[in-house]
Amino acid sequence: MPGLPSNRPSYPIVPFSDATPTHPLLVVDFEEVKAGNQQAIDTLYKACSSLGFFYLKNHGVDPDPVFAVGEDTFDLPEDELMKFEQGDSGMSAGFKKAGLNNVDAAGNLDTAYFINIAKDDAFHYPEVRQRTYPETCMENMGTLTNFARTADEVLQTLMDSLEAPLGLPAGTFRKLHPEDQLSGSETRVIRKPAEGEAGHIGEGNKGGVKGASIGAHTDFGSFSMLHGRGTGGLQVLPPGTTEWQYIKPLKGHAVCNVGDTLAVYSGGIFNSNIHRVVPPPPPQDIHTRWSLVYFIRPAFDAALFPLSDLSPKIAEAASQHPTISKMDQGITAGQWYKRRIAGQRVANRKGPESWAQSRGTERESSSRSSREAPSCC
Ligand SMILES: O=C(O)CCC(=O)C(=O)O
Numbered sequence: 001m002p003g004l005p006s007n008r009p010s011y012p013i014v015p016f017s018d019a020t021p022t023h024p025l026l027v028v029d030f031e032e033v034k035a036g037n038q039q040a041i042d043t044l045y046k047a048c049s050s051l052g053f054f055y056l057k058n059h060g061v062d063p064d065p066v067f068a069v070g071e072d073t074f075d076l077p078e079d080e081l082m083k084f085e086q087g088d089s090g091m092s093a094g095f096k097k098a099g100l101n102n103v104d105a106a107g108n109l110d111t112a113y114f115i116n117i118a119k120d121d122a123f124h125y126p127e128v129r130q131r132t133y134p135e136t137c138m139e140n141m142g143t144l145t146n147f148a149r150t151a152d153e154v155l156q157t158l159m160d161s162l163e164a165p166l167g168l169p170a171g172t173f174r175k176l177h178p179e180d181q182l183s184g185s186e187t188r189v190i191r192k193p194a195e196g197e198a199g200h201i202g203e204g205n206k207g208g209v210k211g212a213s214i215g216a217h218t219d220f221g222s223f224s225m226l227h228g229r230g231t232g233g234l235q236v237l238p239p240g241t242t243e244w245q246y247i248k249p250l251k252g253h254a255v256c257n258v259g260d261t262l263a264v265y266s267g268g269i270f271n272s273n274i275h276r277v278v279p280p281p282p283p284q285d286i287h288t289r290w291s292l293v294y295f296i297r298p299a300f301d302a303a304l305f306p307l308s309d310l311s312p313k314i315a316e317a318a319s320q321h322p323t324i325s326k327m328d329q330g331i332t333a334g335q336w337y338k339r340r341i342a343g344q345r346v347a348n349r350k351g352p353e354s355w356a357q358s359r360g361t362e363r364e365s366s367s368r369s370s371r372e373a374p375s376c377c
């Protein structure tokens, strides 16, 4: 039973090595942001407009019961899980087994298992708004709903606090991320198999990063909040650099990052930075890696363009942004999400151009200067 003591290992099985070089992140205190502390909001704004990644402390979200649901889910036989596979049409909700996504333009295969539970289904259970899930999820929907509600409210609160510094009217972001309209917001538990287990290395992969879990990408939505179990593997490519750098797992701290839709709404003031997941650095590399993400994404029907009409500051930034200034003004957040999800599926690959066509805002993020990145934590 999820949440109850079990004979499962506790993570990390071995600690993240201090000898591994890591990239520092700013630390944002959620309680202070929520209380309106200007210094904390300034730190958040600085983080979003530089690397786009930060540690979040005092967030009040407990990942452990959801990790337990994830463990029970991935224990189910694969043919049972495959009844809930996300498919190739651009739907994210559901199960994905390792090897069904590409990790690079060469077509190498991923090594990550996902169970994705849509906010729509968690918030409105027992009503089925997007789809149903394996029995371990359906029977523990209370746990999943509680997690999604808490994480969603944390990320909505962060976005509330960014409205004034962006020159936006209060309530702008909540209108774009409403509870009652279908969206791509979801909870994702990720399992990367331990060394020696099936799926640890992508079958038939030639070249690329050995055992890569998730290829280089930007997130599709507005904000992502990641909980780990003390295991490394997440890497960022800081603006203006060419070397991937690990993010150090910090106990009690979530890692949050700006995604494409928030970058676009802000006219490019905020940065949706490229990142990837590779096998944990030694000595953690021989063990299973677990992570848990909550993604807040706009309503599928929300228009996706810079909020220039609402903020002269955003209008000015958007007009100077190399890619955002040229974006198709007719696209919705749902179309953006579908293109990105479908485009990374192995079954939809036609050639290296499929990978390029499935990318997000990362092509321009590399043009940011490294001077903008935070230099300390
Ligand atoms: O597992 C991680 O550390 C990050 C996962 C991630 O980047 C994603 O699911 O988009």
Ligand SMILES: [Fe+2]
Residues within 6 Å of the ligand: 217, 218, 219, 275
């Ligand atoms: Fe990501």
